[in-house]
Amino acid sequence: MIGLINRRRAAQGGSPALPYDAEVEYLQSNDIQYIDTGFVPDDTSGIYIKCVCIKTRNNAIPVGVRENTSDTRFMINFSNTIELSWNTYLSCGLYSTDLDYEIENNFLNSRLGKVDGEVKRTNYPTLNNITKSVYLFALNQYGHANIFFYGRIKAVKFSRGNSVVMDLIPVRIGQTGYMYDRISGQLFGNSGTGNFIIGNDK
Numbered sequence: 777m778i779g780l781i782n783r784r785r786a787a788q789g790g791s792p793a794l795p796y797d798a799e800v801e802y803l804q805s806n807d808i809q810y811i812d813t814g815f816v817p818d819d820t821s822g823i824y825i826k827c828v829c830i831k832t833r834n835n836a837i838p839v840g841v842r843e844n845t846s847d848t849r850f851m852i853n854f855s856n857t858i859e860l861s862w863n864t865y866l867s868c869g870l871y872s873t874d875l876d877y878e879i880e881n882n883f884l885n886s887r888l889g890k891v892d893g894e895v896k897r898t899n900y901p902t903l904n905n906i907t908k909s910v911y912l913f914a915l916n917q918y919g920h921a922n923i924f925f926y927g928r929i930k931a932v933k934f935s936r937g938n939s940v941v942m943d944l945i946p947v948r949i950g951q952t953g954y955m956y957d958r959i960s961g962q963l964f965g966n967s968g969t970g971n972f973i974i975g976n977d978k
Contacts, residue, residue: 801975810914822882831926868896
């Protein structure tokens with residue numbers, strides 16, 4: 777039905793209707809929800825994320841993939857410190873729960889890792905081969921969701937080369953939360969169990 781409305785409005789010269797009811801401030805996971813973005817990184821890929829870690833633990837991964845037990849990491853991790861992982865991981869400073877962080881990991885192929893604009897990592901060798909997709913709110917570990925993130929995600933972007941190829945924002949349809957890609961127009965829903973907690977409408 778949404779597609780039909782979009783086509784009718786486009787034919788009438790109007791802007792297509794958006795496939796959601798409202799943009800929201802965040803989606804929050806409580807350890808059992810996650811999203812498969814379908815994005816498979818290569819050596820020129822990067823991440824930007826704005827997120828809040830609510831519960832501390834040994835590891836909590838808001839975005840990432842690991843191909844196998846070798847150094848095949850492409851992720852961001854809230855461990856004892858914020859870790860920026862690119863093949864190997866690098867600790868990049870302590871963090872506090874319930875605070876917003878803006879984190880970049882080779883975003884726009886900068887070969888830099890940043891936390892709130894401050895450069896924390898500069899060692900970016902060729903990324904080892906990854907064939908699996910990146911998850912949100914968990915790590916895609918060898919093809920399975922693991923090391924879940926108890927926290928909120930407010931925005932995510934994936935780049936390839938110097939171009940943003942996914943621009944994800946949290947939205948709702950009714951009271952169900954999704955990530956909406958402003959580039960492709962695609963909605964990404966929960967692949968785990970339960971439901972995301974939804975922030976206020978923006």
